Amino acid sequence: MKKLTKFFTSVLMVLVMLFSFSFSAFAMENKSDNNDQLMVASDDNYNLVPENYEMVTSGYLELNSDGSVRITDKYVDYVQKKMEERGVYASVLADGDTITIVENTPAMFMRSSNSGVTKVKWLSFNLFEIYLDNNLSNKVVAGTGIGVALSTWIPEPLVSKIVATALGVSAELIALKNEGRGVIIRGIYTLVPQPLATFYWIKPQ
Structure with missing residues (x-):
């Protein structure tokens, strides 16, 4: 048993x-x-946080299958119109992922030839590089006029505001890095979970 x-x-x-x-x-x-x-x-970030694709969904950037982006005609038209509203005569040039603003005055041409360029390069839907010439870099440091300029180059109001805020916070570093030809700034913006722009680095042009 x-x-x-x-x-x-x-x-x-x-x-x-x-x-x-x-x-x-x-x-x-x-x-x-x-x-x-x-x-x-x-x-699949787009499905989870479509708000962070604001520049794409608004039609200002076109997203390619490899993740790169292209400046659209809508973006160019917007910037051109804003420049005209400000009374600034400028050429707005789009080349793939980059939009460049060239003011069409002799004084600006002479100044731009040795004081840097102004353009925005979109590396992805929310990753960017901003080129500020010497004049605009000095405006950031002085805290004057950069918000208006950014609202011209970056069509989405909230995106331009948070980038402008990040520029203000980085004013001292911009002053340090500007060697007379302005600076290049790489950054990223997110609108969700909260509106925020973060800069990875700032270096001289």
Whole structure:
């Protein structure tokens, strides 16, 4: 009788161990599947945070299949119109992911030839490089006029405001890096979870 009891006890323990192992394996497989799904979902940033694609959804940037972007005619028209409203005669040039503003006055031409350029290069839907010439770099440092300028170059009001705020915070570093030809600033903006522009680096032109 004791041998029979031991036998059944052993069989029961084996069954419990097998069941526990199977359940753990199933749970791990399920967890792995869930993680894979989460990873796929997190890669699909557009579906999760479409607000951060504001420049694309508004029609100012066109998103390519490889993640790069292109300046649209709508973007060029917007900047040209804003320059005219400000009474500034300028050529607005678009080349792929970059929009450049060249003021059409002899004084500005002479100044621009040795004091840097003004342009915005979009590296992706919300990653950018801003080129500020010497004049605009000095305006940032002085805290005057840069908000108006950015609202001309960056069509989305909230995006231009948060970038302008980040420029104000970085004024001392811009002054330090400007060697007479202005600066280049690489940064990124996000509108979700909160409106924020972050600069990765600032260097001389």
